Amino acid sequence: MFEILVKKSINPTVSLMEIYAPAVAKKAEPGQFIILRVDENGERIPLTIADFDRDKQTVTIIYQIVGSTTKKLDALSVGDSLQDFVGPLGKPTDTEGKKHVAIVGGGVGCAIAYPVAKKLFSLGCEVDAIIGFRSDDLVILKDEFESVSNKLVLMTDDGSAGEKGLVTDALKKLIESGAKYDEVITIGPLIMMKFVCKLTKEYGIRTVASMNPIMIDGTGMCGGCRLTVGGKIRFACVDGPEFDGHEIDFDEAIARSSTYRDFERHRYEDTCNLLNKAEL
Amino acid sequence: MADMSPKKHAMPSQEPRVRNKNFDEVALGYTAEIAKAEAARCLNCKNPLCVSGCPVNIDIPGFISRVAEGDFEGAYSVISASSSLPAVCGRVCPQESQCEGKCVRGIRHESVAIGRLERFVADYHNANSTEKPQKPTLNGHKVAIVGSGPSGLTCAGDLAKLGYSVTVFEALHVPGGVLVYGIPEFRLPKSIVAKEIDGLRELGVEIATNTVIGRTVSIDELMDEEGFEAVFIGSGAGLPRFMNIPGENLKGVYSANEYLTRVNLMKAYREDSDTPIMKSKSVTVVGGGNVAMDAARSALRLGADEVSIVYRRSLDELPARKEEVEHALEEGIKFRILTNPIEILGDEKGFVRGMKCIEMELGEPDERGRRRPVEKPDSEFAFDCDTVIMSIGTSPNPLIKQTTSGLDTEKWGGIIADENGRTSRKGVFAGGDAVTGAATVILAMGAGKTAAKAIDNYIKGI
Numbered sequence: 001m002f003e004i005l006v007k008k009s010i011n012p013t014v015s016l017m018e019i020y021a022p023a024v025a026k027k028a029e030p031g032q033f034i035i036l037r038v039d040e041n042g043e044r045i046p047l048t049i050a051d052f053d054r055d056k057q058t059v060t061i062i063y064q065i066v067g068s069t070t071k072k073l074d075a076l077s078v079g080d081s082l083q084d085f086v087g088p089l090g091k092p093t094d095t096e097g098k099k100h101v102a103i104v105g106g107g108v109g110c111a112i113a114y115p116v117a118k119k120l121f122s123l124g125c126e127v128d129a130i131i132g133f134r135s136d137d138l139v140i141l142k143d144e145f146e147s148v149s150n151k152l153v154l155m156t157d158d159g160s161a162g163e164k165g166l167v168t169d170a171l172k173k174l175i176e177s178g179a180k181y182d183e184v185i186t187i188g189p190l191i192m193m194k195f196v197c198k199l200t201k202e203y204g205i206r207t208v209a210s211m212n213p214i215m216i217d218g219t220g221m222c223g224g225c226r227l228t229v230g231g232k233i234r235f236a237c238v239d240g241p242e243f244d245g246h247e248i249d250f251d252e253a254i255a256r257s258s259t260y261r262d263f264e265r266h267r268y269e270d271t272c273n274l275l276n277k278a279e280l
Numbered sequence: 281m282a283d284m285s286p287k288k289h290a291m292p293s294q295e296p297r298v299r300n301k302n303f304d305e306v307a308l309g310y311t312a313e314i315a316k317a318e319a320a321r322c323l324n325c326k327n328p329l330c331v332s333g334c335p336v337n338i339d340i341p342g343f344i345s346r347v348a349e350g351d352f353e354g355a356y357s358v359i360s361a362s363s364s365l366p367a368v369c370g371r372v373c374p375q376e377s378q379c380e381g382k383c384v385r386g387i388r389h390e391s392v393a394i395g396r397l398e399r400f401v402a403d404y405h406n407a408n409s410t411e412k413p414q415k416p417t418l419n420g421h422k423v424a425i426v427g428s429g430p431s432g433l434t435c436a437g438d439l440a441k442l443g444y445s446v447t448v449f450e451a452l453h454v455p456g457g458v459l460v461y462g463i464p465e466f467r468l469p470k471s472i473v474a475k476e477i478d479g480l481r482e483l484g485v486e487i488a489t490n491t492v493i494g495r496t497v498s499i500d501e502l503m504d505e506e507g508f509e510a511v512f513i514g515s516g517a518g519l520p521r522f523m524n525i526p527g528e529n530l531k532g533v534y535s536a537n538e539y540l541t542r543v544n545l546m547k548a549y550r551e552d553s554d555t556p557i558m559k560s561k562s563v564t565v566v567g568g569g570n571v572a573m574d575a576a577r578s579a580l581r582l583g584a585d586e587v588s589i590v591y592r593r594s595l596d597e598l599p600a601r602k603e604e605v606e607h608a609l610e611e612g613i614k615f616r617i618l619t620n621p622i623e624i625l626g627d628e629k630g631f632v633r634g635m636k637c638i639e640m641e642l643g644e645p646d647e648r649g650r651r652r653p654v655e656k657p658d659s660e661f662a663f664d665c666d667t668v669i670m671s672i673g674t675s676p677n678p679l680i681k682q683t684t685s686g687l688d689t690e691k692w693g694g695i696i697a698d699e700n701g702r703t704s705r706k707g708v709f710a711g712g713d714a715v716t717g718a719a720t721v722i723l724a725m726g727a728g729k730t731a732a733k734a735i736d737n738y739i740k741g742i
Contacts, residue, residue: 037453216538227529228529256531
């Protein structure tokens with residue numbers, strides 16, 4: 001069993017947990033994810049690895065309460081254990097040999113963007129982090145990003161924290177002001193990544209997007225996580241989760257991500273009214 | 281004198297109209313009386329062809345003669361000398377093309393019901409035997425098995441009996457591989473698989489679930505750091521194929537693996553499961569193998585009003601077991617044969633609304649002797665459906681190939697192994713679907729057995 005050693009609420013709908021998982025902690029790298037089951041009847045859900053500590057043998061996950069499983073997960077406390085916790089899955093982010101990278105994170109996607117920024121920064125790469133949220137009360141990991149970036153731009157939709165506007169506005173401004181990026185890495189809502197990739201394509205900057213589609217096994221068996229990349233079917237779990245952002249069919253990915261929305265909503269509304277507040 | 285009645289004793293089964301609404305096992309199994317009567321149909325041939333048709337060479341007349349005498353435990357001993365999963369094989373082997381296909385009784389009439397008798401014997405033993413297997417004395421050597429499907433479990437069992445410390449690594453949260461995620465409850469109850477696995481644990485086999493070889497730990501690390509002297513790769517062929525036709529990524533298009541995994545492994549058919557599955561009204565399954573039959577029959581049980589199978593050849597070429605096709609027909613599944621999909625049609629919200637197909641006709645035989653289907657010009661037509669399940673085959677999973685040094689593979693992904701399961705990497709053996717591509721449970725078991733012998737020889741330095 002996989003014990004919860006730390007649990008913190010980091011905004012009204014997002015929490016962090018440190019899980020005791022020696023085998024995963026030993027091999028985890030930025031950009032990878034895990035699959036967990038809360039209990040015996042639980043579904044398998046993929047969550048990205050937000051951090052790991054090889055000495056403490058822990059893996060940090062950050063999740064947003066969006067459905068019945070994340071709600072069940074959030075009902076657990078320190079000392080409780082998860083039924084299953086498997087990983088690290090997917091290919092790690094390629095962090096070698098980069099000089100200047102912009103990391104563009106949105107909402108809870110910042111949870112994956114953070115370890116990537118941390119690794120790049122530790123390797124001596126110049127890191128510009130642009131993180132975006134709806135409003136001040138939803139901001140996560142600001143201090144953490146501060147410590148692993150050369151420049152941090154915080155954006156909110158309503159201007160209640162940082163600058164008012166979208167992450168693409170901030171990225172465009174940095175590029176226009178002369179920043180020369182080897183690569184842009186974007187992680188967040190599909191619609192945000194779609195527009196980040198559209199922008200960087202105009203400037204001809206290589207861009208990597210981290211995808212988080214519906215998934216069951218996470219080992220290449222179900223094909224539920226398939227995406228069209230460069231006109232070909234690719235599986236996010238074994239071929240990704242990162243792909244060339246200029247090749248991804250985002251519109252198809254956006255459509256597929258809503259396959260079970262009605263099912264999720266029914267399950268969720270049965271148990272909780274928090275949905276109205278959650279950032280979907 | 282053998283009973284010369286021309287037909288097999290019928291298998292007591294749930295009524296088609298009852299069973300197509302539940303997930304309980306379809307076939308109920310022979311009673312002791314029926315089993316003895318069926319066993320009396322065996323001619324006990326001096327040169328039994330049935331044995332040569334069995335991939336693990338079970339002494340078939342030997343066990344059947346004991347059934348005829350009412351010595352069911354004796355019959356079990358005969359079977360278990362050659363097969364480690366008789367309760368599974370009695371249910372899922374394609375007997376008509378193996379043992380029963382060779383039975384001399386089958387030349388003029390129906391063969392002896394070897395599969396049904398095997399199942400009876402295994403179920404009798406599981407229900408009545410209290411005997412625990414003796415834990416063998418350990419010989420001090422460690423072997424790792426990758427994957428807990430039929431080949432891995434067989435290899436693990438054989439090695440444990442020889443005294444090896446065996447650890448089976450499984451990526452999913454329950455062991456059993458395709459027996460658990462792929463084959464539905466109504467064809468192979470999961471309690472039977474669990475029982476077989478408990479038996480292995482009693483032999484001392486350790487099973488490490490939630491461990492993805494190639495990610496959580498690599499084969500190189502198992503051998504270099506964790507002290508395993510040999511590794512058997514039985515990781516199966518789990519990577520689903522698609523047709524690459526327009527509309528295949530619409531909402532409501534599943535691979536058979538995804539659909540069956542949601543139903544079998546994740547129990548999406550039960551109210552208390554958190555795993556969602558579409559509430560479909562009209563389901564189209566593409567393909568003609570056992571997996572296609574399983575997906576179609578599962579869809580019916582989940583409440584679909586209409587389920588059809590689209591297959592590009594004719595009924596005679598269906599690769600599925602005969603019994604599965606018969607069961608599917610009885611349960612009300614429609615077959616659209618000589619039909620090939622060319623496009624999946626979607627609605628404005630991106631959900632499946634239908635399928636466009638083209639009619640086929642059979643042309644010249646291909647290299648395997650099956651007549652090749654060719655498109656009939658100008659014969660396109662469309663029909664409505666809200667769910668499509670693609671069941672056109674699987675390829676070996678690429679993870680192990682990508683993460684193991686010195687392991688040669690075929691272009692299509694299969695691991696290259698010789699007739700004893702030896703791969704290009706010293707100490708690494710492989711078998712089952714990971715080597716052959718998608719095949720049967722019994723062939724995978726046979727490969728696991730062969731590899732166990734080869735591993736024993738390798739470690740002993742023979």
